[in-house]
Amino acid sequence: MTESLSDAERRDWLRLARTENVGPVTFDQLVRRFGSATRALEALPDLARRGGRAIRLADGAVVEKELADGAALGARLIAACEPAFPQTLAALDPPPPVIWxxxxxxMLARPGVAVVGARVASAAGQRFARGLAADLGRAGHVVVSGMARGIDAAAHEGSLPTGAVAVLAGGVDDIYPPEHAALYARIVEAGCVVSENEPGRAAVARDFPRRNRIIAGLSRAVVVVEAEFRSGSLITARLAAEQGREVLAVPGSPLDPRAKGTNDLIRQGAAICEGADDVLRALEGLRNLREPDREYGAHPGSDPDDALREAVAALLSPTPVSRDELVRATGAPAPLVFAALTELALAGRCELLPGGMVSTS
Structure with missing residues (x-):
């Protein structure tokens, strides 16, 4: 769906996205089922009651404040259905409902390459990231990173003259770490800062994996320069691979713990990156990323009964299982099973995960 929203439709789209228990997967299912955010909002209280718990819609005044705060910053809210929404991000299944x-x-319409890595990075690693970003920029690519210390900051510095995109875990005005205030200002001036969270929000731990998903989603390839085994950069690489993006890693000395993550990525099949030419060659073989086909519009008759809903709930556990497996296990039509899962998610009884997976909350 590609359409420009009216002001009222944008408010409802944002209000649905900010309602409790409505993550990206649930949001996508609701808009598919009811055809619009407005109709989904009208149906939510009844759907949650069917799932077994009342739901509190996002407060309209809070949504208005978010829109006013964003406007005061000169930021723009872009809904996933709008033409300005980045195409590579729209290719996620599902994409984030909104970004600021x-x-x-x-910058968001240009081809992107993510350059990420260790916060406590070596001088050599930072120099490589800065040079790689500059070379990729001269080749026509916007460089995407997370504005963290170390490799991220070096990548932004190298790409500022040609195109830098910073994805933040907090709100679009949440400068973290604080010492990057000057870097943030330069990116706003010469590049673009992106967040899926409301302005004024300070990042918490659970926001960083979501930020990493957007970094990968804005990029056709992800390059990891330095990373220890338990590194957020490796999460970004995994998400990129799941999204069908190219993953490259810079090899390093086995004596440096910051090379253990990148060397392991190479063992797992990531391409070796020794410079921008390696990235450009990898991109030549990448198929076009297309937005998944989504059928929008109200679907009458997609209301599961209590017995099916509870049968689906009984099949769930903390171990994620695919929605298709639940369809096979119940023997019920897929639209009814998906509708039951949406109702359970709204009631906080399950969590709908990217990739068609489901688990208990």
Whole structure:
């Protein structure tokens, strides 16, 4: 779906996205089922009651404040259904319902490559990331990273003259770490800052994996420069691989713990990156990323009965299982099973995960 929203439709889209228990997967299912965010909002209280628990819709005044705060920053809210929403991000299944963008929005329409890595990075690693970002920029690519210390900051510095995109875990105005205030200002001036969270929000731990998913989603390839085994950069690489993006890693000395993560990525099949030419060659073989086909519009008759809903709930556990497996286990039509899962998710009884997986909350 590609359409420009009216102000009222944008408020409802944002209100649905900010309602409790409505994550990206649930949001996508609701808009598919009811055809619009407005109709989904009208149906939510009844759906949650069917799932077994009342739901509290996002407060309209809070949504209005978010829109006003974003406007005061000069930021723009872009819904996933709108033409300005980045195509590579729209290719996620599902994409984030909304993003806030501050700076030069045209950067989001250009092909992106993520350069990420260790916060406590070596001088050599930072020099490599800075040079790689500069070379990729001269080749026409916007460089995407997370504005963290170390490799991220070096990548932004190298790409500022040609195109830098910073994805933040907090709100679009949440400068973290604080010492990157000057870097943030330069990116807003010459590049673009992106977040899926509301302005004014300070990042918490659970926001960083979501930020990493957007970094990968804005990019056709992800390059990891340095990373220890338990590194957020490796999460970004895994998400990129799941999304069908190219993953490259810079090899390093086995004596340096910051090379253990990148060397392991190479063992697992990531391409070796020794410079921008390696990235450009990898991109030549990458198929076009297309937005998944989504059928929007109200679907009458997709209301599961109590017996099916509880049968689906009984099949769930903390171990994620695919929705298709639940369809096979129940023997019920897929639309009814998916509708039952949406109702259970709204009631907080299950969690709908990217990739068609489901678990208990």
């Amino acid at each position: 963008a501050r700076g030069r929005l045209e």
